[in-house]
Amino acid sequence: MPFKRFTQGNPLLTLGLIVGGWLLVPTAVKTFARASFFELTAPVNLAASRVRDLQDFWALRTRSRTELIEAGRDLARVTASFELAVQQNGELRAEVARLEELLRLPPLRDHRLEHARVARRDFSGWWQRIVIRKGRDHGIPVGAPVVFSGGVVGRVSEVHATTAVVELISSPTMRLAGVVEGDTRPISFQGGVNPTLAPPRGVVELMPLDIIANSAAPKRLVTAGFGGVFPPGLTLGTIIRADLASDGLFKSGAVELDPRLGTLTEVSVLVPVAPADAPGRPAP
Amino acid sequence: MRRVIILLLTQVLLWTLLAELNHGLSGWQVHIFGGALFVVYPALQLDRAPGLLVAGAAGLLCDAHSPVAFGTHGLLFAAAHLLLFRARARVPRQDPVSQILVVLFTNLALFLSLSLLRLLAAPAPGGAWGRLLPDLLASQLTLAVVTVWFLALQDRLVRLGDAWAERRGLHG
Numbered sequence: 151m152p153f154k155r156f157t158q159g160n161p162l163l164t165l166g167l168i169v170g171g172w173l174l175v176p177t178a179v180k181t182f183a184r185a186s187f188f189e190l191t192a193p194v195n196l197a198a199s200r201v202r203d204l205q206d207f208w209a210l211r212t213r214s215r216t217e218l219i220e221a222g223r224d225l226a227r228v229t230a231s232f233e234l235a236v237q238q239n240g241e242l243r244a245e246v247a248r249l250e251e252l253l254r255l256p257p258l259r260d261h262r263l264e265h266a267r268v269a270r271r272d273f274s275g276w277w278q279r280i281v282i283r284k285g286r287d288h289g290i291p292v293g294a295p296v297v298f299s300g301g302v303v304g305r306v307s308e309v310h311a312t313t314a315v316v317e318l319i320s321s322p323t324m325r326l327a328g329v330v331e332g333d334t335r336p337i338s339f340q341g342g343v344n345p346t347l348a349p350p351r352g353v354v355e356l357m358p359l360d361i362i363a364n365s366a367a368p369k370r371l372v373t374a375g376f377g378g379v380f381p382p383g384l385t386l387g388t389i390i391r392a393d394l395a396s397d398g399l400f401k402s403g404a405v406e407l408d409p410r411l412g413t414l415t416e417v418s419v420l421v422p423v424a425p426a427d428a429p430g431r432p433a434p
Numbered sequence: 435m436r437r438v439i440i441l442l443l444t445q446v447l448l449w450t451l452l453a454e455l456n457h458g459l460s461g462w463q464v465h466i467f468g469g470a471l472f473v474v475y476p477a478l479q480l481d482r483a484p485g486l487l488v489a490g491a492a493g494l495l496c497d498a499h500s501p502v503a504f505g506t507h508g509l510l511f512a513a514a515h516l517l518l519f520r521a522r523a524r525v526p527r528q529d530p531v532s533q534i535l536v537v538l539f540t541n542l543a544l545f546l547s548l549s550l551l552r553l554l555a556a557p558a559p560g561g562a563w564g565r566l567l568p569d570l571l572a573s574q575l576t577l578a579v580v581t582v583w584f585l586a587l588q589d590r591l592v593r594l595g596d597a598w599a600e601r602r603g604l605h606g
Contacts (some may be wrong), residue, residue: 168486169509172508180505189493198454244576272453272454272456272457273456275566277501323501346462346463347462412463422580
């Protein structure tokens with residue numbers, strides 16, 4: 151067995167053979183293998199997530215009745231406020247649809263909300279992702295925006311049968327267009343370095359020179375709505391620093407993101423719907 | 435093959451524990467990387483081919499859950515396995531201190547390799563080290579604590595599997 155002896159004596163040659171062989175494997179096979187490995191371990195993720203839910207359930211069972219009554223009262227107040235907002239929202243949607251019809255504008259892209267529990271959070275210095283407990287079976291597409299009560303969470307990057315992976319806006323490779331609240335000029339937003347024991351951060355570039363933001367007078371950054379993925383006006387974060395960029399034509403700066411991004415337990419996926427199916431839109 | 439299956443199951447257990455730990459630590463923006471634990475036992479205790487299979491499969495498992503080119507972890511783990519396998523004759527394999535040192539050095543090499551690969555795509559590679567170094571420190575501290583337990587668990591399960599097979603008259 152001279153070949154066997156040769157490879158045993160030369161680990162680098164063995165590694166070279168493995169790398170060469172791997173490069174020759176067709177992409178389809180690699181994609182299939184990746185999906186298979188993910189789906190094989192998906193039940194582990196889901197089981198761990200449900201065990202955590204069960205722990206929370208039993209922890210809540212220890213609360214006294216007085217606390218539950220108080221929580222129910224507070225919830226009723228919040229629900230009343232939201233019911234009013236829902237009515238106003240319905241009227242505004244009908245108004246938008248009427249104006250679109252009147253001015254013959256193309257309809258705005260509409261979404262339905264698909265709420266999902268977070269099965270796993272994976273926040274490293276290399277990437278920031280979460281796995282949610284809904285996937286292809288619930289109609290979630292790749293690229294769908296994901297939001298929570300504090301604003302934008304990120305974008306669906308992978309969809310599997312019962313789970314989906316969301317790339318967070320704090321991820322260094324995430325980039326999207328934003329505007330300063332009350333302004334219309336687009337700014338480039340990108341996830342940044344997320345320092346340890348501190349809220350997640352992002353960076354902004356191509357910011358107009360007349361926009362002044364610092365920690366004493368921060369500016370709210372919202373989605374621009376360009377590109378058709380994210381609806382306009384969703385909160386991205388707060389610009390806490392803006393300095394002149396090296397080219398002297400624009401400013402660049404730092405954005406502080408919502409600290410709750412690090413402890414998300416439930417998010418909503420904005421699943422695009424056809425204009426005819428959109429709620430509040432009159433049937434043709 | 436029996437040992438490979440047992441070790442693959444322990445790798446899935448390790449991956450689950452690390453995922454749960456990182457889930458819990460996400461609020462503090464701390465991430466534990468334990469790549470070396472997937473590699474060291476197969477490299478120090480198994481034959482070359484089965485060890486390579488276990489390390490490579492563990493790498494592919496990590497790849498499936500990471501936004502990197504599929505095979506990145508697999509090839510890094512395979513490389514670490516081959517280098518450790520070559521050096522294992524000079525390592526006291528049953529000594530806990532040696533085991534910990536091997537794991538720490540291997541983890542350092544894997545962490546730096548993966549960081550260099552990822553930083554090529556980062557917007558500000560220089561600033562990223564401010565986050566990566568605390569992560570590396572936390573990872574090394576964690577591994578220093580759990581290495582002996584995890585290697586002992588793998589060793590115990592392999593021995594139990596061998597004893598079971600011996601009672602049944604099975605081989606391999």
